[in-house]
Amino acid sequence: MKKRNAISGRIQLLDKDAIVKDAFKAMPASARRLFLGRAATLGGLSMLTGCTVVDEESAEKLLMKVSRFNDKVQGWLFDPNKLAPTYPESMITRPFPFNAFYGEDEVPEVDTADYKLAIGGMVSDKHAWALDELYKLPQTSQITRHICVEGWSAVGKWGGVTFSTFLKRIGADMSAKYVSFKCADDYYTSIDMPTALHPQTLLTFTYDGQTLPAKYGFPMKLRMPTKLGYKNPKHITEIVVGNAYTGGYWEDQGYNWFGGS
Amino acid sequence: MTPNVATVHPGWLRITHWLNVIAVVILILSGWRIYNASPIFAFRIPDSVTLGGWLGGALLWHFAAMWLLVVNGVIYMAFNFATGRFGRKFFPLRPREVIGDMVAALKGKLAHDDLTHYNALQKLAYLFVIVDVAVIVLSGLVVWKSVQFSWLRVLMGGFDNARIVHFFGMAALVAFIVVHVIMVALVPKTFVMMVRGK
Numbered sequence A: 001m002k003k004r005n006a007i008s009g010r011i012q013l014l015d016k017d018a019i020v021k022d023a024f025k026a027m028p029a030s031a032r033r034l035f036l037g038r039a040a041t042l043g044g045l046s047m048l049t050g051c052t053v054v055d056e057e058s059a060e061k062l063l064m065k066v067s068r069f070n071d072k073v074q075g076w077l078f079d080p081n082k083l084a085p086t087y088p089e090s091m092i093t094r095p096f097p098f099n100a101f102y103g104e105d106e107v108p109e110v111d112t113a114d115y116k117l118a119i120g121g122m123v124s125d126k127h128a129w130a131l132d133e134l135y136k137l138p139q140t141s142q143i144t145r146h147i148c149v150e151g152w153s154a155v156g157k158w159g160g161v162t163f164s165t166f167l168k169r170i171g172a173d174m175s176a177k178y179v180s181f182k183c184a185d186d187y188y189t190s191i192d193m194p195t196a197l198h199p200q201t202l203l204t205f206t207y208d209g210q211t212l213p214a215k216y217g218f219p220m221k222l223r224m225p226t227k228l229g230y231k232n233p234k235h236i237t238e239i240v241v242g243n244a245y246t247g248g249y250w251e252d253q254g255y256n257w258f259g260g261s
Numbered sequence B: 001m002t003p004n005v006a007t008v009h010p011g012w013l014r015i016t017h018w019l020n021v022i023a024v025v026i027l028i029l030s031g032w033r034i035y036n037a038s039p040i041f042a043f044r045i046p047d048s049v050t051l052g053g054w055l056g057g058a059l060l061w062h063f064a065a066m067w068l069l070v071v072n073g074v075i076y077m078a079f080n081f082a083t084g085r086f087g088r089k090f091f092p093l094r095p096r097e098v099i100g101d102m103v104a105a106l107k108g109k110l111a112h113d114d115l116t117h118y119n120a121l122q123k124l125a126y127l128f129v130i131v132d133v134a135v136i137v138l139s140g141l142v143v144w145k146s147v148q149f150s151w152l153r154v155l156m157g158g159f160d161n162a163r164i165v166h167f168f169g170m171a172a173l174v175a176f177i178v179v180h181v182i183m184v185a186l187v188p189k190t191f192v193m194m195v196r197g198k
Ligand code: HEM
Pocket: B013, B017, B020, B021, B024, B089, B115, B118, B122, B126, B129, B130, B133, B173, B177, B180, B181, B184, B190, B191, B192, B193, B194
């Protein structure tokens, strides 16, 4: 996919998936779901046997059911006290790879002056946060491994406020099931409350000691070393606490929702 | 049906063997697609021989078939131990016999008149593939959940290394399947036995 394969330094062959990704952007959500209908098919298997052995729609339904089951298993496996490994500065991957569902030249430019982080759902304080206000919260930083669903991984340093601290500050109902995110690039995703409260889950404003650059998610990225890259939203504009399942950009196309590591 | 011919492969073995084939085929073909999303080596696998259509689809297949592989594998091993078959079928396994059978096989003289027993090479190959599948499952657990299975991650030499172990485990499995299927084709009666039991 749209990855500068800096980790391996190898030249990436043109990836069909990158083209697919670009095509997705132009597609309305309903068409995307239809696309999955064909995408999650037996593909190679029907090619091997020379016929369509299984009704593709029911195969896809079954696969999605197993994926929901895998969400449950992962929720059950998740240990809120288990920490992801941290690394020394010397192990930071430079340059850290850019990855999104669009190219690096299409990264959204968020205007600092106008920016406000909207808060909604099951919280007692719904006031929108300006960046200055967020920067005044207690800050911490962490060097962890970012693992992409594609299989590559890279070590990076993110800094910001521990997300559980922030959730407490806005008076979030911690018994809610989900925390959902909306982003300036129209990306969206949602996570389970136990992961939101994990001590290493940070709402980050810096990368490697600098203000988070646009390509890494300015003005903020939710960084969870216990989840795959696509679960870590960038350019966040709205956070909602609630019990309604809201899915996610990739999750709605078939990526596993829990996406934990 | 000739009642005086004893069953060589009990029903549970035949069922678990063929379910395993289904799981392994799905896992390998979808695994190749997942590999292509971020190749570890300087080659990719032609998309046309992979399963899933795109990364997301391949992952769905992979993370569904893994349950079949593991649950079925546990049942296979449980029956094997509970019936004492494991010890009878695969042991004793003497290095001298392995070498002897290897020489005989290279000369094209490996005897297969008695199909109720596995020769030493078969024993070794089957034990190897059982261990190989276990290694693939364990390294797969690290690739899937490297934070939760931290002790396994350390054992596998870290996340990136677990991917390499997982890959070579697959490669060894593919090599086994190629040889295994050729051997079965050379002695087709074994195939009938794995279907009918005798
Ligand atoms: C289409 C592919 C396959 C065919 C046609 C096939 C066929 C057979 C046959 C005929 C036997 C009995 C051999 C004999 O009686 O001498 C056998 C045994 C065995 N096969 Fe396969 N096989 C296939 C794929 C696999 C795969 C993918 C695996 C493992 C990943 C596997 C693992 C084994 C094992 C472990 C045994 C020994 C089972 C026991 O006795 O407990 N096979 N296979």
